[in-house]
Amino acid sequence: MKRLLVVLLVLLGAGCKSHTQIAPDDRALLEQTLTGPESNRFLRLSMHITPFFGDASKRLLTPYPPEDVLLLNDTQGKTVHPGGIEATLPAGAKARIRQVEFPTAWVVTERILYTPRTWPWVYVDVEGAPPGPPLVLVLPPHLKKREEFLAEVDRFLSTQDPAAKLAAFSEPVREAIRQKKAVTDMPAEALEMAWGYPETVRRTLEGTVRNEEWIYPGGRRRAFLSDGRLVRVEEAAAPALNLSPGSK
Known part of the structure; x- marks a missing residue:
C-alpha cells in the first residue's frame, strides 16, 4: 500500500509542473518576511471582494470589476x-x-481546476471586510526574483499609511475613491486609487498640455487626463459574466 501511494504521488508530480520561477530559498524568505513584521499593511487602492471563481472556500480581492x-x-x-x-x-x-x-507542482495539484491555480496567491485580512472565507490577492505568474515579488505586493498592500495623502484630496474625491468611482478633475493619483492601475497609458503632447489615455484591462474602460487631472471617462456596457463551472 505504501509503495502504491508513493507511485501515485510521483505520477501526480510528473503530471503537474511547478509554475513559479522564484528559487526555493527566496520563497521561504518571502513567506517569512511578508507574514512577519511586514504583514501589517494598508490597501493602496480601493478593492472589490468577489467570489473566487469555483472555489467557495475563498474570496477574490481585486481592484477591477x-x-x-x-x-x-x-x-x-x-x-x-x-x-x-x-x-x-x-x-x-x-x-x-x-x-x-x-504555485509549486504540489500546490497546483491541490487547487481547484477552474481557478487561477498557476498564479501566486496572497491571503489577506482587511479591516472592514464582511465575514466570510479568506481573501486572496492573485499576483502575476511571471515574477522571477524576490525583489520583484515584494514590489508587486507593495503595489496593492502598502507598508505606509496613505491617510495623509487621502486627506489632501477634496471630500468628493475621497468619496469617489471609497466607492471606486471617477469624478471630473480628480488627480491622477486619486483616479489610480479608485479605479486601479491601467493596463496601457497613451501619452501625447498638445503645446504644453500633457494628455494621457488610460486603458483598463479588456479595453472596456478608458480615462482621459490633461496635465494630471481627469477630463472624462468612457465605459462600455459590462458583458454578461462567464462564470466557472463550479460557480453555476
Whole structure:
C-alpha cells in the first residue's frame, strides 16, 4: 500500500509542473518576511471582494470589476469571471498578510481546476471586510526574483499609511475613491486609487498640455487626463459574466 501511494504521488508530480520561477530559498524568505513584521499593511487602492471563481472556500480581492478580471480562460479561450461584487473596501483600510502561497507542482495539484491555480496567491485580512472565507490577492505568474515579488505586493498592500495623502484630496474625491468611482478633475493619483492601475497609458503632447489615455484591462474602460487631472471617462456596457463551472 505504501509503495502504491508513493507511485501515485510521483505520477501526480510528473503530471503537474511547478509554475513559479522564484528559487526555493527566496520563497521561504518571502513567506517569512511578508507574514512577519511586514504583514501589517494598508490597501493602496480601493478593492472589490468577489467570489473566487469555483472555489467557495475563498474570496477574490481585486481592484477591477469582475467583468474586467482577466485571470482565467475556459477551454474555448473565453475569459472566466470570478462572480459578482460582494463588497468594496476603501484605499487606506488596514490589512494583514496571513499567508503567501506559490504555485509549486504540489500546490497546483491541490487547487481547484477552474481557478487561477498557476498564479501566486496572497491571503489577506482587511479591516472592514464582511465575514466570510479568506481573501486572496492573485499576483502575476511571471515574477522571477524576490525583489520583484515584494514590489508587486507593495503595489496593492502598502507598508505606509496613505491617510495623509487621502486627506489632501477634496471630500468628493475621497468619496469617489471609497466607492471606486471617477469624478471630473480628480488627480491622477486619486483616479489610480479608485479605479486601479491601467493596463496601457497613451501619452501625447498638445503645446504644453500633457494628455494621457488610460486603458483598463479588456479595453472596456478608458480615462482621459490633461496635465494630471481627469477630463472624462468612457465605459462600455459590462458583458454578461462567464462564470466557472463550479460557480453555476
